[in-house]
Amino acid sequence: MALIEGFRVQNFRSLRDITLGKLSGSAEAKVLTPLTVVIGKNGAGKSTLFDAFGFLADSLTSGVEAACDREQRGGFERLRSSGIQEPIRFEIYYREALNQRPITYELTIDLDESGRPFVLSEVLLQRRHRAPYGRPFPFLRLSRGTGQVWAGEDALEIEGEESNERMPVGLTDMRQLGIATLGTLRDHPRISRFRDFLKGWYLSYFDPHAARGLPVAGPQAHLNLHGDNLGNVVQFMQREYKDRFDSILRRIADRIPGVTTIDTKVTDDKRVLLRFSDAGFQDPFFAQQMSDGTLKVFTYLLLLEDPDPPPFICIEEPENGLYHKLLDTLAREFRAHATGRRNAPQLFVTTHQPYFVDALAPEEVWILEKGLDGFSTIRRVSDLQVVENLVAEGLPLGGLWYSDYLDSR
Numbered sequence: 001m002a003l004i005e006g007f008r009v010q011n012f013r014s015l016r017d018i019t020l021g022k023l024s025g026s027a028e029a030k031v032l033t034p035l036t037v038v039i040g041k042n043g044a045g046k047s048t049l050f051d052a053f054g055f056l057a058d059s060l061t062s063g064v065e066a067a068c069d070r071e072q073r074g075g076f077e078r079l080r081s082s083g084i085q086e087p088i089r090f091e092i093y094y095r096e097a098l099n100q101r102p103i104t105y106e107l108t109i110d111l112d113e114s115g116r117p118f119v120l121s122e123v124l125l126q127r128r129h130r131a132p133y134g135r136p137f138p139f140l141r142l143s144r145g146t147g148q149v150w151a152g153e154d155a156l157e158i159e160g161e162e163s164n165e166r167m168p169v170g171l172t173d174m175r176q177l178g179i180a181t182l183g184t185l186r187d188h189p190r191i192s193r194f195r196d197f198l199k200g201w202y203l204s205y206f207d208p209h210a211a212r213g214l215p216v217a218g219p220q221a222h223l224n225l226h227g228d229n230l231g232n233v234v235q236f237m238q239r240e241y242k243d244r245f246d247s248i249l250r251r252i253a254d255r256i257p258g259v260t261t262i263d264t265k266v267t268d269d270k271r272v273l274l275r276f277s278d279a280g281f282q283d284p285f286f287a288q289q290m291s292d293g294t295l296k297v298f299t300y301l302l303l304l305e306d307p308d309p310p311p312f313i314c315i316e317e318p319e320n321g322l323y324h325k326l327l328d329t330l331a332r333e334f335r336a337h338a339t340g341r342r343n344a345p346q347l348f349v350t351t352h353q354p355y356f357v358d359a360l361a362p363e364e365v366w367i368l369e370k371g372l373d374g375f376s377t378i379r380r381v382s383d384l385q386v387v388e389n390l391v392a393e394g395l396p397l398g399g400l401w402y403s404d405y406l407d408s409r
Helices: 046-062 064-068 178-182 189-199 230-240 242-255 292-304 325-337 385-392 397-402
Strands: 003-012 015-021 035-039 088-095 103-111 117-126 137-143 146-150 166-170 202-204 259-266 272-278 312-316 346-351 365-370 376-380
Touching: 003 046, 015 035, 015 046, 015 376, 035 046, 046 064, 046 088, 046 103, 046 178, 046 189, 046 202, 046 312, 046 346, 064 117, 103 189, 117 178, 117 189, 137 178, 137 189, 146 178, 178 189, 230 242, 230 259, 230 272, 230 292, 242 259, 242 292, 242 325, 292 325, 325 346, 385 397
Parallel strands: 035 346, 035 365, 202 312, 312 346
Antiparallel strands: 003 015, 003 088, 088 103, 103 117, 117 137, 137 146, 146 166, 259 272, 365 376
16 A cells, blocks of 8 residues: 655645655655654644645645635635745655655646736656656656656656656646546556555544434444444444454453444434443443543554455544553554555554553654744654664653653753
8 A cells, every 4th residue: 555755844824844854855854654653742733734634635626726715714815824824845765665665746826917826837757767866757747737748657857868758737727636536537547546546545533422422324334434334334334344353352452441232223214323331231222322532543453454445544633532551552553554564554643642542562653843933844763763772671661751851951
């Protein structure tokens, strides 16, 4: 499964210019781990970083103007860093698989003459076929909706070389991403795979209150962003993947004392009820009666056990509503599923809970801090030698964070 090795965002609210992991040309930098966790104080910019991924996903599905104007964003001018007149920029450095050449995607968004957000430029780059090193060359280059694209698996824009695979591109709507259109064409398999990768991102906005709703009965293969189809996904797993679902139930029983079985009941008006049986009670409890923490743990495990999981999963503050001793378990579950193996998702998590961080390794954790200028900076915890030494001596990482060993000095 595809893996993001590096990510850069510029001029996006408090994120004036931050980079996580490795980008093209940064030979000394280390790639992002399959489980990446960002920590920091309230107001450091964790939610903004989470939303940067959401903004990219929304730009693909709805266009950049609609993505800017979503209720929680308030338009381009509120998204662009305060006092900055430069465009908003994103860079993604990723591999389709561990043995594949990395691909760089660069996106620049600005205001047009009428004050509307539009795609100023869009570029996809890759190294030559069979080239283990060297600079990448474009196979998509767009500026203000016009440019060139190179078809097939290996064609690139290389100075002094002519290519029969080069085609001119002219988009009719500069508010839509070029990959949204070109990714539907069979002549451009690399663009198509990147489009599908980006389209498959899952950003969890799980709401326990939504999960307690009564959806119309009917099996559904995947959990939606808010979790209000939780009962439908349980129906699907029971029907199509009974052994896998039973495995989830066994793990939940190990982690939440008393829960013995989970199933669904369809009401006379064709609504689906999610039922939890407790060893101490004769009658089951329905989701409407369960705690937020129980529903959260169950939902995250169900998400991770998806037979066809999203390639990239973002979860913001999973600790909310959970008993602190469950956090170590949850962190270990996240790592167990995000191992970089075939068909395993990559997980990106934000948190401010030391108990969750205790279960992590320094290379998995990044600390986001707000500077005096109001802009955020980010560092990988493994780059702090004193922290590496203390963890090697057996001190828990979350405890070091609580004791301010991870703060700037």
